[in-house]
Amino acid sequence: MGMYGEVEIIATYETEEQASKVLDNLNDKIVEFIKETTEHKVFDFSLGDWDIDGCCIILKIYSGRVQNAEWQGEQVLNYMKTTEGLYEFTADVITPENFLWWNKDEEE
Numbered sequence: 001m002g003m004y005g006e007v008e009i010i011a012t013y014e015t016e017e018q019a020s021k022v023l024d025n026l027n028d029k030i031v032e033f034i035k036e037t038t039e040h041k042v043f044d045f046s047l048g049d050w051d052i053d054g055c056c057i058i059l060k061i062y063s064g065r066v067q068n069a070e071w072q073g074e075q076v077l078n079y080m081k082t083t084e085g086l087y088e089f090t091a092d093v094i095t096p097e098n099f100l101w102w103n104k105d106e107e108e
Contacts, residue, residue, distance in 0.1 A: 005066025006048075006094040007073035010058040011080050018085030019055050026050070026057075033079040045072055056089075066095055 013019040028049045034040060048060040059076065063069035073091040080086050 001066060001097075002065030003095055004064055005069040006062040006063075007059075007069045007091050008094060009057075009073060009076055009089070010088075011057045011059070011076075011093045012086040012088040013055045013057070014085075014087050016055050017050060018083070019052055019057050022080065022085075023050065023052055023057050024034045030075060030079045033082070034075050037078070038062065038075075044068065048074075066093065069089070069093065 011022075011024065012018075030047075031045050034043065034045060044063075046061075048062045049058075050060070051058045061069050061076070063072065063074045070093055072099070073093070077089050077091065080089060
């Protein structure tokens with residue numbers, strides 16, 4: 001059992017067209033890239049939320065294990081480095097500040 005984690009990614013491209021082209025079917029493209037470039041043939045990969053804002057692609061990855069979220073974020077970077085026009089890439093790992101949560105209403 002691990003700790004929940006999220007990765008928030010902002011990938012900036014040189015043009016809006018390049019960003020839009022990369023975002024099209026991005027999840028499937030990354031899955032194929034992982035299969036072709038790593039020894040991992042069975043793995044879990046799924047982009048959570050995604051959006052585009054001009055030249056920036058904004059992605060979220062969610063996982064019950066922060067290590068898995070980090071690995072998935074690394075795979076996104078590895079893939080995006082092969083695409084045309086990538087200018088900048090940042091990925092922030094977010095973990096919960098609290099590890100226990102309880103609410104009386106949830107038990108009823």
